[in-house]
Amino acid sequence: IVVLLATLLCAAAAVVSSWEDDNLHHHGGHKSGRCVRRCEDRPWHQRPRCLEQCREEEREKRQERSRHEADDRSGEGSSEDEREREQEKEEKQKDRRPYVFDRRSFRRVVRSEQGSLRVLRPFDEVSRLLRGIRDYRVAVLEANPRSFVVPSHTDAHCICYVAEGEGVVTTIENGERRSYTIKQGHVFVAPAGAVTYLANTDGRKKLVITKILHTISVPGEFQ
Numbered sequence: 001i002v003v004l005l006a007t008l009l010c011a012a013a014a015v016v017s018s019w020e021d022d023n024l025h026h027h028g029g030h031k032s033g034r035c036v037r038r039c040e041d042r043p044w045h046q047r048p049r050c051l052e053q054c055r056e057e058e059r060e061k062r063q064e065r066s067r068h069e070a071d072d073r074s075g076e077g078s079s080e081d082e083r084e085r086e087q088e089k090e091e092k093q094k095d096r097r098p099y100v101f102d103r104r105s106f107r108r109v110v111r112s113e114q115g116s117l118r119v120l121r122p123f124d125e126v127s128r129l130l131r132g133i134r135d136y137r138v139a140v141l142e143a144n145p146r147s148f149v150v151p152s153h154t155d156a157h158c159i160c161y162v163a164e165g166e167g168v169v170t171t172i173e174n175g176e177r178r179s180y181t182i183k184q185g186h187v188f189v190a191p192a193g194a195v196t197y198l199a200n201t202d203g204r205k206k207l208v209i210t211k212i213l214h215t216i217s218v219p220g221e222f223q
Contacts, residue, residue: 101126106140114147115206122220135219136212143167143200143207151197156213156222158190165207169198192216 035057039050105126106118120138123130137156143149143165151172160169166183173194180188182198190196192214200207215222 099130101138113144115141115143115149117141124220135215137215137220137222139211139213141207141209141211143198143209145200145203145205147207148199149197151195153193153195154190154213154222155192155217156215157192158196158214159212160188160190161210161212162186162188163208163210165200165202165205167198167200167202167207169196171196 035054036051039047039054042050101120106120108116108118110117118140122134123136124134140163141149162182162184164184166181168179169182169188170177170179171190171194172178173191180186182188198207198209213222217223
């Protein structure tokens with residue numbers, strides 16, 4: 001019995017020693033060595049399980065290092081993905097608020113020392129929810145004090161609202177000339193093709209007119 005027990009102890013010691021050598025061979029490094037040395041302090045029947053835990057810990061560490069290296073290599077791509085996500089987020093926010101337009105939403109198409117004309121881009125470009133009004137455009141005319149807007153006409157029916165100031169507007173349609181005095185809160189109509197011109201009669205305030213244009217030739221486009 002004594003001989004049998006001695007043989008079993010020697011065999012167990014040999015197995016533990018081979019596991020230790022294998023662990024050091026595969027994992028190397030001082031961390032793996034410390035783990036193995038801790039296992040040596042355990043009772044001989046607990047060492048196999050201890051060494052298995054060492055291998056599992058080292059395997060997890062290798063996988064984590066691999067993930068970090070992959071993240072470092074894809075850093076630039078991640079930045080681009082982040083920018084794309086930000087753009088998608090902004091577009092979704094715009095889709096949730098498609099009816100709100102600030103000054104930056106308008107594009108200035110005419111500008112001089114006496115005033116400017118700003119136009120909102122086509123509604124169907126802003127949101128798919130606004131496709132039903134794609135034939136309509138919005139523009140804002142600003143005329144400085146004592147300025148005159150030269151005669152012009154567009155291929156769009158125009159409903160004009162005087163948002164600020166006062167002045168005189170004249171329309172010529174089918175040879176008939178009509179003049180109106182306008183001030184803040186007034187609404188007047190300029191049919192497509194009619195010649196229209198106006199003047200700001202106030203010496204201190206701007207004349208600001210907001211226009212709703214119903215295009216007739218090309219949907220959403222007017223000249």
